[in-house]
Amino acid sequence: MYLGRKAIPLISALALSASAFAAQAETDLKFALDWRYEGPAAGFLLAEDMGFFAEEGLNVTIDTGTGSVNTIPRVASGLYDMGFGDMNSLIKFLDADPAQPVTGVAMVYDKPTFAIVGRKSLGITEDPKSVEGKTLGAPPPDGAFAQWPIFQEVAGIDTSTVTVESIGFPVREPMLANGDVDGVFGFAFSVILNLKAQGTPEEDIVNILMADHGLELYGNAILANETFAAENPEAVTGFLRAVIKGFAAAIEDPAAGAAAVVARDATLDPAVEEERLQMAIDMNINTPWAQENGMGGIDAARLDASFEALKAPMGLTGAVGPADVFDSSFLPAAEERMLP
Known part of the structure; x- marks a missing residue:
């Protein structure tokens, strides 16, 4: 049905309104790496470059870090919604102050580096x-x-x-x-x-x-601010799904992963970053456990053992347990977490 010329402004307004709503519906998410843009960060960067974040309705900002320990308070304070940090340091951090709103939501370095x-x-x-x-x-x-x-x-x-x-x-x-x-x-x-x-x-x-x-611990994990996660559970799961796709892409094509890193820092050598990425894949990420169970999850018994191993050397008080430092409820289904 022809609505006539007078309808054009109305249609235009509706289109602009729909566009504005779509933009508002996209969730902003600030993410802190553990370190500089280097090969092992390729999974996060490819998730952005290949549109995996956009597919999940996410507008992700990825910033460099200053160490895998320092990421933890950055996420706990709310300065960042999510980040990449050391699981063992998170245990110590929460043992000292259990009220801090930060938790692990996905394991990346199944074998620590x-x-x-x-x-x-x-x-x-x-x-x-x-x-x-x-x-x-x-x-x-x-x-x-x-x-x-x-x-x-x-x-x-x-x-x-x-x-x-x-x-x-x-x-x-x-x-x-x-x-x-x-x-x-x-x-x-x-x-x-x-x-x-x-x-x-x-x-x-x-x-x-x-x-x-003899150091049978976990390594770096993806962390989430608990307040952000409670308010945006689908965004957290979408982020994890996108990142796992990004790491799968990096495993299949390490050169593309290195290129994504160098695109952020032109001073880097693509060959060096590809070698660094491949080392991380082989040594820390694509482990036999991850191959069998998918990326992101943990072995509950192994995390329990980590607490026991860390108790005396780190002076843990027992204020927190495994359930306080890792929340697997945000992980995508196992079939979505399998690596090539």
């Missing part, structure tokens, strides 16, 4: 006890350094002979490359490749991955 990286020429070997009598550089906000109290116990390290020097992230690899310290704490895929970029020969680099020496 915490490491002490040293140099053979400085006396470090694959035996954790080789750090005895040595000087180790430790950035205070680093997730790997946060595990030092428990790792020294499970690995039987005599810490009375170890000197730990507080250093900043920017000088960590240069100091090790120059021999100013014998080893450093950090995420393996970050330190190793950054050290190679400093000119250290690959054959001189030693990676003491804590998970291979």
Whole structure:
């Protein structure tokens, strides 16, 4: 039916109104990474670039971080709605103040990437006890350094002979490359490749991955501000579904993942970031457990064991338990979380 020329303004107004409603219906979500734009962040960035967030009705802002420990208070304070941080540091954070509104909602690093990286020429070997009598550089906000109290116990390290020097992230690899310290704490895929970029020969680099020496903990997880999650449960689930798709895409095409990272920071080397991403996929993300059960979930018994392992070294009071630090109710269905 022809409505006549007078109807045109009405139709236009209705169209604008519908458009405005659609824009209002899109949920804004602020997300904090644990660190800079590097290869392992590819899953988050591809979720944005490939339109997976948009498909979920989300307008996501992704910011860099300053360490996997520092992400936790940023999310708890509401500065960020969600973030990427260390699960073990979250346990300690909530044990100190259970009222803080932050929880884990999806596991990403099923096997933690915490490491002490040293140099053979400085006396470090694959035996954790080789750090005895040595000087180790430790950035205070680093997730790997946060595990030092428990790792020294499970690995039987005599810490009375170890000197730990507080250093900043920017000088960590240069100091090790120059021999100013014998080893450093950090995420393996970050330190190793950054050290190679400093000119250290690959054959001189030693990676003491804590998970291979008795530290059976979880690594970085996606965190959510509990107030935001309670008010926007579908947005949280949609975010997780989009990110899992993003990581699946990165696993299938690591070069595309590296390109997404370099698009945010042109100073990066695509080949280096692809190698870093592949290391994270193989070592931490696409583990046998994740292959069998899908990305994002946890083994309840393993998380229980983490609390026991962390209790004495971290001085936990028992104020919180596993249900207080991880909420699996926001996860998409298992079939939507399977990795290639």
